[in-house]
Structure formats: C-alpha cells, structure tokens
Amino acid sequence: MYPRVILKGTLIKKSQQKRRTSPSNYKERFFVLDTQDLTYSERRPGKKPVQKGSIELARIKCVEIVCSDIPIPCSNKYPFQVFHDSYYLYIFAPDNDCRQRWVRALKEETKCNRLAVKYHPNFWMDGRWRCCHQTEKLAAGCHEYDPMGFASKKPLPKTPDPERRLSNPDLGKVVVVAIQNYIPHDASDLTLKKDQEYVLTDSSHPEWWAVQDDRGNTGFVPNIYIAEKSGSNFNRFVWYNKNITRARAEELLMQEGKEGAFMVRDSRQLGVYTVSVYTKAPGSNGEKNPRVKHYQIKDTEIEPFRFYLAEKYLFSTIPELIQYHQHNAAGLITRLRHPVTLGKDSSQNSFDVSQGEWEVEPAELVLGEELGSGEFGMVLQGTWRDRKVAVKMLREGAMSEEDFKEEAMVVTKLSHPKLVQLYGVCTQHSPICLVFEFMEHGCLSDYLRATRGHLSPDTLLGMCLDISEGMAYLESSNFIHRDLAARNCLVSKDNEVKVSDFGMARFVLDDQYTSSQGSKFPVKWSSPEVIKYSKFSSKSDVWSFGVLMWEVYSEGRLPYESRSNAEVVESLNAGLRLLKPRQTPSAVHQLMEWCWKEKPEDRPSFAVLLHELASLSDL
Known part of the structure; x- marks a missing residue:
C-alpha cells in the first residue's frame, strides 16, 4: 500500500551543517509529507525533480516553531524545526498559517514516537544555542516539548488586524x-x-x-x-493612586494595618512620585511602632537607569523599581508587600488559597511527630487521605499570614518532579499550614551527615543532578530560590533529592536572617552581589548551587565551618574559595569553581550545569 500524501509545498530549507566547515545556506525545496516520510526535492524547470533528502517520520523526535529575535536571512520569515536522529532541520515558511499547517501535521504524525522531553526554542548559531547559551549542539533542551498541540494554552486575545x-x-x-x-x-x-x-x-x-x-x-x-518609558501613566497598576494626599495615604494604610502595605501616589511637585509604606517595625525603645514612612522616587535623568528609592538601586522604569522592592527591602523600612489603592480592588491580582481544589479540610488532616523546624516554622509528619504528608506550620511572628498564602500561590504554579510537591493548604484554623509530599529521609544536610562514608560517588553525583534539574526548571520559569542549600533540599527513600522552600526567604520578617549584616544571614551560601547589594538572580542561585555541591561531596560539612560570616566575606573579597573536598572528581570541582565566578555573567546557567552533570553521569 502506497503512503498517503498529507501536505506538499515549496518552502526554504537551511543547510544542516553536518560538518563544522559547512557554510550556512538557504535553498528553496519542494517538500512532501506523507504517512511515512518527509522528503524534499530540488525542482528544475523542464526536468524531473531531484530528491535531496528524506526523513523517516519514525525517527523524528521533535517538531516545533522557532522563536528568534534575529533577522531571518531569507525571503520566508516563519521558521520551524524538525529534530531527527542527531540533526536539526530548519525550514522556513512564507507565512504563519503555512507554518502552523506543517507543524500541526508533523506533530500529529509523530506524536507516538519516542520524543524529546525538552527542546530549544531558538536557533543553534555560532557554536551555541541562542536560547540557553549551551555550547553542545546535542545538549538537552531548555523548554518542555508538547507533542499534542501547537496552540498556546494561555488565553490569547483575538489578533488585531x-x-x-x-x-x-x-x-x-x-x-x-x-x-x-x-x-x-x-x-x-x-x-x-x-x-x-x-x-x-x-x-x-x-x-x-x-x-x-x-x-x-x-x-x-x-x-x-x-x-x-515615560513613567507617567500607571493607572493599570493596582498600587498607583493619582490624587491622594499624604494624610489620606496614611489614613488608608493605617486602616489596612498590614506590614508592608503600600501605595504609589503623586507628590506635590509635578511629575514626582512618592511611595508610602506601612510598618510595625520596632522603634528605638524596642516596642512595636505602627507608622507610615514616605519615600520620594528619585530621578537621575541619566539613561538607561534613572529611578531609585533607596541606596541608589537604579531602574529603567518606575514599575520595574516597584517590582524589585516588592521582593527586596534594600534600604526601605520593609518590603513593599501589599498594594493598597482607592477606587480599585487592591486584591484584584491576588490568589485566595482558601478557595477551590487546594484547600484541605482540617478534619482530613492528622498531625504526628515533629520532623524539624526553621525560620519559617515547624514541620510535622502527618496523614492526609491515607497518605503520609509533611505539614509546614507557620510560626507566629515568622511572617505574615498573607505572605504565607502568597507562597502557596507561587508553589501551586510550579510543578516539577524535582521540586517538593504541594498537595494543598489548610487556612481554616490557626496556625495555617501547607501540606507537602512526605520525603522519608528528611533534609539533605542531615541525611549526608547520617550516612557519611556510605554513599557511592554515583549517588552523590545523582543528588547534584536531581537538584540541578529542579533549579533548571525554576530558572526557565524566571523564579529565584534565594536560599538554595542542602538544608532546603529533601531526600526520598530512593535517595532522590528534591528542592524545597523556594522563594521563602523573601517572606521572613527576621532582620537578622534577611539582612547581610545579621548573624543568621546565609552568608556562606551567598554570592558577592547578594552580600553587598542584596541583588538576587538565577546566577546568585548558581553560586549557592556550587556551595551545595560542596556540601554534598563533603558529606554534610558546614562550609567555612571554622570562620565567622565577617571572615568569609573578607575571604571572598580576596578571591578565595572553598577547597576541593577529598572525594570530589576534578570535573565536578571545575563546575563548583565555575559557579563561584566573581561576575554573575561569567557563571553558567542551570541549563548548562544540568547538561554538564548529565554528561558526567553517563561516563
């Protein structure tokens, strides 16, 4: 029986560059997709077409559009990719509708293949992937591949004409x-x-x-x-109040009464804006002192970074400045936690964890023995619907209930096999709590110390690989952990390690924990830019991951165990780094040192670290 033709048409193909010396070229080819193969031929006027290539559909691992910010060097401007065997075929369609037809058809015909788990959304060019900067062409992709559909799952608006x-x-x-x-x-x-x-x-x-x-x-x-860019129209932001006086702002914020309640309002001076924020921070006598502080947004008028509130953390736009201080106090009396505004619903973008499928009925939750405690509260073993669970309970004064619910909102949006899974939340009694999957061996730092001398090199490498996989997912989701360390990873009965407490550090009210000057601050896991400027990023998480790998290979020893925080900072400023643990392979130690580069831009991404560790595990 002959194969059935599904699609055919003239498209432009880029050379696959199977040899490093092959030049890039773009050639018009006549493509035919049937139920067995994707073939392409050169059409010659007055002559029989010459077949130039054929790909058996069963060998295709991924079909996806290519999203690129660079000029397309041929007349067809809508690229898509076909990944087969060990090669990437880039094909360029004349319009988006044509590209959609080909990608949908190819996905349909290959959906039962042994497919790639992840793919690269951008081009391989100049010896690296433009999306994740990995320098190995066959490196694992950086975005999850969806073989079942082409259209985005998000509710896109109707395309304007x-x-x-x-x-x-x-x-x-x-x-x-x-x-x-x-x-x-x-x-x-x-x-x-x-x-x-x-x-x-x-x-x-x-x-x-x-x-x-x-x-x-x-x-x-x-x-x-x-x-x-003008910074003059903020009406769409819930934190903006156009015509509110200082006295009215204080009245509204005092009524709200939540730590970090804030608003942005017009100052008396035309074109100038003020941030007003409520705090219960203790006064000079050590007692709680509810009050409203006012900060004028300063404008240096020097492009591209003009605006700042405190300590000259400069930003291109006022919304970017507000977004930063919503996650970092960085010189303010408190972090900007809860936007308050007159005439708009200040909770319009909030998430009520007490509604819907995430709420756990208190009667269904049976609490057992204590598993541990930390800055965020106590963790108990429990049972919920006949399964073992870990229940994290908010310690009074550790953070506000609103912030605790905010963490639940974040966690519900993040899902990956190497992140500790959230089952639900219980907000109907005090203290409120989060219900997580139960990890039999508890926190990684304790487990490493308890099993010292009994874990194989493959197991240690596997632990690092597990964590890098979870962190690569957080990185791809534009999410920063802020407190990555062995104490914040958990171990299953099969020695699988998962990342926990991601993002929680930003909610802690304890100044000694959140300030680099405090004795509790995790200086020994923190990058220079975090210690000096409280500047968090995925690259500061990468630095912490390097320290975490050191913890794994030293089997739970405390980094810089004989030095104070001040001595650690002095050593880092002098360019000194942690010494190689005795049983660390040279290749792993090189990755640690790469994570500890002084400049964030010189450190690898988690996608690159995942690839490097995976290649070591294959040796």
Whole structure:
C-alpha cells in the first residue's frame, strides 16, 4: 500500500551543517509529507525533480516553531524545526498559517514516537544555542516539548488586524520598556529582552498587548512584562493612586494595618512620585511602632537607569523599581508587600488559597511527630487521605499570614518532579499550614551527615543532578530560590533529592536572617552581589548551587565551618574559595569553581550545569 500524501509545498530549507566547515545556506525545496516520510526535492524547470533528502517520520523526535529575535536571512520569515536522529532541520515558511499547517501535521504524525522531553526554542548559531547559551549542539533542551498541540494554552486575545497592530492612531507612539525577558510560547508572541524599548501598538486586551520591536516585528507579550518609558501613566497598576494626599495615604494604610502595605501616589511637585509604606517595625525603645514612612522616587535623568528609592538601586522604569522592592527591602523600612489603592480592588491580582481544589479540610488532616523546624516554622509528619504528608506550620511572628498564602500561590504554579510537591493548604484554623509530599529521609544536610562514608560517588553525583534539574526548571520559569542549600533540599527513600522552600526567604520578617549584616544571614551560601547589594538572580542561585555541591561531596560539612560570616566575606573579597573536598572528581570541582565566578555573567546557567552533570553521569 502506497503512503498517503498529507501536505506538499515549496518552502526554504537551511543547510544542516553536518560538518563544522559547512557554510550556512538557504535553498528553496519542494517538500512532501506523507504517512511515512518527509522528503524534499530540488525542482528544475523542464526536468524531473531531484530528491535531496528524506526523513523517516519514525525517527523524528521533535517538531516545533522557532522563536528568534534575529533577522531571518531569507525571503520566508516563519521558521520551524524538525529534530531527527542527531540533526536539526530548519525550514522556513512564507507565512504563519503555512507554518502552523506543517507543524500541526508533523506533530500529529509523530506524536507516538519516542520524543524529546525538552527542546530549544531558538536557533543553534555560532557554536551555541541562542536560547540557553549551551555550547553542545546535542545538549538537552531548555523548554518542555508538547507533542499534542501547537496552540498556546494561555488565553490569547483575538489578533488585531495588521493595520492596527502596526499603527494604532488612538495610541499615538507609546514607547514601552521590557521589565524582564520573555520567550514566546506561540507564533503570535514576540520575544522581549529586558531593558530594550518597544512601541506599543495595541492595548485593548486586559492581559496581552501587542508591541513592535526595532526591526518592525510585531507580536503579543504579557502586559506585566512591560512598562511605559515615560513613567507617567500607571493607572493599570493596582498600587498607583493619582490624587491622594499624604494624610489620606496614611489614613488608608493605617486602616489596612498590614506590614508592608503600600501605595504609589503623586507628590506635590509635578511629575514626582512618592511611595508610602506601612510598618510595625520596632522603634528605638524596642516596642512595636505602627507608622507610615514616605519615600520620594528619585530621578537621575541619566539613561538607561534613572529611578531609585533607596541606596541608589537604579531602574529603567518606575514599575520595574516597584517590582524589585516588592521582593527586596534594600534600604526601605520593609518590603513593599501589599498594594493598597482607592477606587480599585487592591486584591484584584491576588490568589485566595482558601478557595477551590487546594484547600484541605482540617478534619482530613492528622498531625504526628515533629520532623524539624526553621525560620519559617515547624514541620510535622502527618496523614492526609491515607497518605503520609509533611505539614509546614507557620510560626507566629515568622511572617505574615498573607505572605504565607502568597507562597502557596507561587508553589501551586510550579510543578516539577524535582521540586517538593504541594498537595494543598489548610487556612481554616490557626496556625495555617501547607501540606507537602512526605520525603522519608528528611533534609539533605542531615541525611549526608547520617550516612557519611556510605554513599557511592554515583549517588552523590545523582543528588547534584536531581537538584540541578529542579533549579533548571525554576530558572526557565524566571523564579529565584534565594536560599538554595542542602538544608532546603529533601531526600526520598530512593535517595532522590528534591528542592524545597523556594522563594521563602523573601517572606521572613527576621532582620537578622534577611539582612547581610545579621548573624543568621546565609552568608556562606551567598554570592558577592547578594552580600553587598542584596541583588538576587538565577546566577546568585548558581553560586549557592556550587556551595551545595560542596556540601554534598563533603558529606554534610558546614562550609567555612571554622570562620565567622565577617571572615568569609573578607575571604571572598580576596578571591578565595572553598577547597576541593577529598572525594570530589576534578570535573565536578571545575563546575563548583565555575559557579563561584566573581561576575554573575561569567557563571553558567542551570541549563548548562544540568547538561554538564548529565554528561558526567553517563561516563
């Protein structure tokens, strides 16, 4: 029986560069997709087409669009990729509808294959992947591959017509700045690069706006990722109050009465803005002193980083400044925790963990023995619906209940086999608690010390690999852990290690824990930029991961165990680093040292670390 033809048409193919010396070239080819093969031929006027290549469908591991921010060097501007055997075939369609037809058809025909778990959303160019900067062409992908569908799962707005997207006369020329990077998940999305400028072309949808880059490419982006460069229109932000006096701001914030309740308002001076924030921080007599502090947003008028609140942490836009201080006090009396505004629902973007499928009935939860305790509260063993669970209970005064619920909101959005799984929350009694999967061997630091001398080199490497996999997922989700250490990882009965307590450090009210000057601050796991400037990023997590690997290979020893925090800081400033543990392979120690580079940009990403550790485990 002959194979059935599914699609055929003329597309442009890029050379696969099977040899390092092969030049890049783009050639028009006639493609035919049937139920067995994808073939492409050179068509010659007046002559029989010459077949140039054929890929058996059973050998295809991934079919996906390519999202790129670089100019496409051929006439067809809509690329997609076919990953087969050990090769990537890049094909360029003349329009997006054509690309969608080919990708959907290829995915349908290959969905039962042995497929890749992850893929690279950008091109392999100049000896590296543009998406994750890995330098091995066959390195594991950095985004999860969905073989079942082409369309994004997010609720995209209806695409505006081309004229409106390119020029909306109602908007005028509104310049926006990307607050953070955004990698497209759909053909209609546009890549955003942090701090770069774009022109806003459509803002009709409540969540997804269309912008145009400096090359004329237009696409949708989440509107929370961008801010107007002029900094003069903040009406869409829940924290902004246009015409509220200082006295009225104090009245509203005192009524709210929550630590870190804040608003941004117009100052008396035209074009100047003030941040007003409520705090219960103790006064000079050590007693709680509820009050409202006011900070004027300063403008240096020097591009590209103009705005700051305290200690000259400079930002391109005011929304970016507010977003930063929502996660870092960094010179303020307290972190900006709860936006308060008059005339708008200040909780419009909040998440009520007491509603829906995440709420655990107290009667279903049976509490048992204590497993441990930390800055965040006590952890008990428990039973819920006939399964063992770990129950994290909020310690009074450790953090506000609102922040604890905020952590639940974050955790419900993150799901990965190497992250400790959240089952639900219990908010109907005090103290409120989170219900997690039970990890039989408890925290990694304790387990390493208890099993010292009994874990094989393969087991130690596997532990590092597990953690890097979980952290690579957090990195790809633009999420920062902030307190990565062996004490914040848990071990299952099969020696599988999972990352826990991600993001919790930002909620702790204890100044000694959250300030680099405090005795409790995890200086020994912190990068230089965190110690000096409280500047957290995925690259500061990478530094901590290097220390964590040191903990694993030293079988639970405390880093710099004979030195004080001040002595550690002095050593780091002098360029000194932790010494190689006795049983550490040279290749693993090299990765540790790579994690401890002085400049964040010189450190590897977690995607690269995952690849390097996986390659070592294959040896």
